[in-house]
Amino acid sequence: MSLNVRNLEVTYVLNKFTNVYAINNISFDLEPGDVIGIIGETGSGKTTIANAIMRALPESAIVNGSILLDNLDLLKMNYKEFRKKIAWEKISIIPQYSMNSLNPIKRVGVQLVRILQEHEDISNEDAINKILDLFKQVNLSEDILFKYPDELSGGQKQRVVIVSALLLNPELVIADEPTTALDVINQARVINLLKEKVINQNRIVIYITHDIAVVAGLANKIMTLYGGKIMEIGDIKEIFKEPLNPYTKGLLASVPDIENGKPKAISYIPGDPINQTIKPKGCPFYSRCSLAMDVCKESFPEGVKIGNRIVYCHAVSKK
Numbered sequence: 422m423s424l425n426v427r428n429l430e431v432t433y434v435l436n437k438f439t440n441v442y443a444i445n446n447i448s449f450d451l452e453p454g455d456v457i458g459i460i461g462e463t464g465s466g467k468t469t470i471a472n473a474i475m476r477a478l479p480e481s482a483i484v485n486g487s488i489l490l491d492n493l494d495l496l497k498m499n500y501k502e503f504r505k506k507i508a509w510e511k512i513s514i515i516p517q518y519s520m521n522s523l524n525p526i527k528r529v530g531v532q533l534v535r536i537l538q539e540h541e542d543i544s545n546e547d548a549i550n551k552i553l554d555l556f557k558q559v560n561l562s563e564d565i566l567f568k569y570p571d572e573l574s575g576g577q578k579q580r581v582v583i584v585s586a587l588l589l590n591p592e593l594v595i596a597d598e599p600t601t602a603l604d605v606i607n608q609a610r611v612i613n614l615l616k617e618k619v620i621n622q623n624r625i626v627i628y629i630t631h632d633i634a635v636v637a638g639l640a641n642k643i644m645t646l647y648g649g650k651i652m653e654i655g656d657i658k659e660i661f662k663e664p665l666n667p668y669t670k671g672l673l674a675s676v677p678d679i680e681n682g683k684p685k686a687i688s689y690i691p692g693d694p695i696n697q698t699i700k701p702k703g704c705p706f707y708s709r710c711s712l713a714m715d716v717c718k719e720s721f722p723e724g725v726k727i728g729n730r731i732v733y734c735h736a737v738s739k740k
């Protein structure tokens with residue numbers, strides 16, 4: 422299964438006079454086996470991409486472009502059909518605030534069995550065995566099945582949601598900051614589970630995070646996003662070794678280097694994030710970029726393919 426995002430635009434309508442231009446005409450392709458890390462500072466549009474793919478945007482969002490899953494345009498599907506045929510079974514999401522995504526008035530086991538039985542002809546016993554097998558892998562005990570979400574800790578709830586996203590072996594898993602509420606040991610468990618159930622099975626993972634170190638250990642591709650635009654996308658090794666877009670450079674330089682146990686001084690990208698209520702004409706990073714030229718203010722560059730990556734930057738394409 423492949424995912425092809427074409428000219429995706431997402432605009433949130435705040436009121437008659439104000440829009441937020443969250444995603445501004447982006448395209449990218451993912452093939453089976455791809456694990457892509459999406460990184461970018463807060464507000465860059467990471468969660469909006471995830472929710473657009475999952476058809477989980479609020480009604481205030483206007484979406485244009487196409488999201489093709491093996492040539493099937495998810496944005497054109499009837500919503501009910503999407504929920505029945507695509508959600509959970511083909512694509513699942515571990516949402517950013519996953520702890521709040523469980524139904525508070527149903528026991529955990531009932532919710533999980535229901536997900537399985539809505540999509541598969543499976544007995545209660547087999548469903549429970551399947552759930553318990555995943556529970557073991559994320560260190561959840563059997564008694565959690567009988568509890569209500571509010572009786573669980575934040576970390577336990579998050580692991581239940583992760584289990585729910587993996588139950589039907591979807592071909593694409595979107596993980597939006599999946600390990601935020603977890604301690605390091607449980608983080609490692611969840612990452613191992615993702616590796617075993619999704620990554621090693623030639624499926625696609627979209628992993629959204631602020632933790633670049635985690636992405637480095639999981640992904641084969643990386644996307645840097647700024648102001649709803651892709652700045653650079655492609656092979657993670659090539660980009661980490663030599664980032665070419667100035668924003669990617671700044672983002673990677675701001676990661677503490679823990680090699681030899683000695684954190685390096687944390688650098689940061691000077692300037693403020695852009696005002697996303699103004700429709701961008703040129704490169705959104707223009708006002709903060711040390712290589713900015715006049716043309717950057719006027720137009721967003723075409724992508725340039727260098728090795729196994731695409732860079733969007735006038736300064737790079739001019740070279």
Ligand SMILES: Nc1ncnc2c1ncn2[C@@H]1O[C@H](COP(=O)(O)OP(=O)(O)OP(=O)(O)O)[C@@H](O)[C@H]1O
Pocket residue numbers: 433434435441442443461462463464465466467468469470479481517697
């Ligand atoms: N429901 C909404 N209504 C209006 N604006 C929104 C809504 N959701 C997101 N936005 C705006 O869209 C832009 C992109 O937000 P998004 O949550 O996708 O960014 P993000 O990169 O995931 O940020 P974070 O790292 O903080 O999760 C931001 O300017 C945000 O304020």
